[in-house]
Amino acid sequence: MSNGALWSLTHLTGLTRLGLSGAAASSPHTWPLILFHLPGLQHLDLSNAGNFNSSSVAGLVQLRRLTSLDLAAVGDYGVDNSNELKVANMIAAWGVDGVLALGDNNYFVGSNSTIDAQVGKYYGSFIYPYKGTYGSGSPTGTNRFWPITGNHDWGNTCGDGNSGCSASCATGSLAAHLWYMPVGGKAYYNKVLAGGLLEIFALDSDCNQRDGTSPTSVQGQPFEQWGAHAVFSAHDHLYERITKNAGFPYFVNGAGGQSLNSFGTPESGSAVRYSTTHGAQLLTINATTADIAFYAATDATNPYASQVDCYRLTKPASGAVAYSSCAAGAPPPAAPQYSLLTGAAADDTAGTYNRVMWRYTSTAAAGGVDPAWAATSFADTSWKLGATRLGYGNDFVYNTTLPDAVTGLLHHWFRVYVCLPPTAPAALSSVRLKVLSDNTAEVFINGLRAYTDPAADHEPTYWNSLVNIAPGFVAGVNVIAVHVTNTAGSSDAAMDLDMTYTSTAAAGGIDPAWAATSFADAAWKLGAARLGYGNDFVYNTTLPDAATGLLHHWFRVYVCLPASAPAALSSVRLKVLSDNTAEVFINGLRAYTDPAADHEPVYWNTAVNISPGFVAGSNVIAVHVTNTAGSSDAAMDLDMTYVAAAPLPGVVVSATGCLCSTTCAPR
Secondary structure (H helix, E strand, O other): OOOOOEEEEEEEOOOOOOOOOOOOOOOOOOEEEEEEOOOOHHHOOOOOOOOOOOOOEEEEEEEOOOOEEEEEEEOOOOOOOHHHHHHHHHHHHHOOOEEEEOOOOOOOOOOOOOHHHHHHHHHHHHOOOOOOOOOOOOOOOOOOEEEOOOOOOOOOOOOOOOOOOOOOOOOOOOHHHHHHOOOOOOOOEEEEEHHHOEEEEEOOOOOOOOOOOOOOOOOOOOOOOOOOOOEEEOOOOOEEEEEEOOOEEEEEEOOOOOOOOOOOOOOOOEEEEEOOOOEEEEEEEEOOEEEEEEEEOOOOOOOOOOEEEEEEEEOOOOOOOEEEEOOOOOOOOOOOEEEOOOOOEOOOOOOOOOOOEEEEEEEOOOOOOOOOOOOOOOOOOOOEEEEOOEEEOOOOOOOEEOOOHHHOOOEEEEEEEEEEOOOHHHHOOOEEEEEEEEOEEEEEEOOEEEEEOOOOOOOOOOOOEEEEEOOOOOOEEEEEEEEEEOOOOOOOEEEEEEEEEEOOOOOOOOOOOOOOOOOOOOOOEEEEOOEEEOOOOOOOEEOOOHHHOOOEEEEEEEEEEOOOHHHHOOOEEEEEEEEOEEEEEEOOEEEEEOOOOOOOOOOOOEEEEEOOOOOOEEEEEEEEEEOOOOOOOEEEEEEEEOOOOOOOOOOEEEOOOEEEOOOEEEO
16 A cells, blocks of 8 residues: 555553552651451550450561552451452452451351352452463562451351350361462461561461460460550451550451441440441551551542541651541542454453454364464464453343354353564563353463462453463463353353553543544644655655664544445455554554564565444544564555455545544544
8 A cells, every 4th residue: 555545643652651650759757557357455455555355366567668668468268259359359459568367367267169169359460470271370479468367267167256265166177278378388477578567467366376375385475565556357347446555556457258247335435436348548658657557448440539547657757656546538539441453441340342452263072173273483374363241141242243053062162362562571560351251261381370260150251260360371372262151051151351550541541532433633734655664665655763762653544335335345455564463453443453573565565354343424443553573664554455346436535534424434
């Protein structure tokens, strides 16, 4: 198409605004905190602390030389249900540095067979080393999850309400907890974190603890004399703040997922009591203040929507710590979630519906495809192309119909390409994997298993799976591959998938709706094909040299079609010349992704048959070409060809838009 179509284009650098900000300067201030779980605080002597019997010792946290730190505290959560999911999603949206798990991590009897589904499924992205199947663990390669033992982790042999320690009940086992949790095989421990910013004293006061739980036992320490400023507990399935001695706070926080309890007679000093909705605490700490807030998980779109309580610890330059209620309101909203696959804001109601094109095939047997089907090198051009959502049945409207189970084709295989610039993999070291499937799903990234749905059978919902993973992306081409298994006689099948990340701007630094038909591109430049620079070709329009740092080039052109054209163009041959990789969208829907990471421009780098999904009237073809730093050339040209006895009448191509009524013409 040299000297042919005129394109609207713009250029941007890479993911320059996607990343994490640095920390503030350090400070010598210290914040010591104590954490508890089981009944019987009397086992620990906190002199002048008052008669606080809601929970017993689980651990102590001491913060020192603090700059800033955000932590979540959650208790009695390990039940693998929708309540745990809501709370875990809220914590994930906070973007905290770590999680304090206040016990009863693994209901009901601390079994090895349940611990991963009740802990790792929801908090695996904080755990390192991670021994489960829900992703790859903490993407930082460091542990950010500090658990405390609870009576259910010990097997609940002494019962929920038994604060005593008799020989008849002290027969529990903590084996699964010690094997699975990143605590070095210890029931109680202390750990200095972040170069001395934080020290954790994790204590175990269950009556099965052979080393004892009294003030004179191995664990007994004069914590108040050390300067503890707050106490955290769990066990009771509710939230309560009790203040003693000039405002010294005791928090009961056991509303992380298990069914909620009702309140009895108030403890002396009870200031806030809440047991309506599950939730967790957010600790926002800097050198002079520590705000400790409990939030109920009531709004999936706003993790700060329901603040139940906020209590502030203020440390002056000298003298005692002061306690007060926090000012009304919530922290600033978290950075928005963007979809890696659509480039737009994440949508947890409709997923990626009608916005992502997958290669797919279906087989009768689990081994019905090439064993290398998930690898980046696998050739999938013989597979069909289909837009999300893919499936059949009455649960949703499906853009692409999968074979019915009555055909015997019970295994569905999907592949999609994601092209990333050099800066992106580091910025995307952790993403939120979201999968809708009927039934089970396996997800692979660049040939490596990233996630396996543990459920044997379920209906499709947004989302069946929602986990943080370390995707292991690379610069250039990445392949996401999904295997969905159906059951014989099933009335439905389904697949949709998204990966989301938090950022102050969408990936690419351009309006996420850049490929949509409604996007206003009047401010973009106009240029005739072929577009590029370098010695490979003569270019009608010169693109910015890579030396300018503008490595991403974005193009749009309008195709105006009469009413009869879409049916005649149900299949076209897409041809792309690009240096380097290219993504092609039609009416906002991804039609093709170049799988090659780096190549010279030729006619044609890409030549594939696609179903363009044209409509009568105005259509937009949009292209994103990614260059590499220091490259000596860049290029873009594109064509779509069709077979017919004669050219279709009434087709108009324009860079500035279409005016369509009874006929189509350039705007």
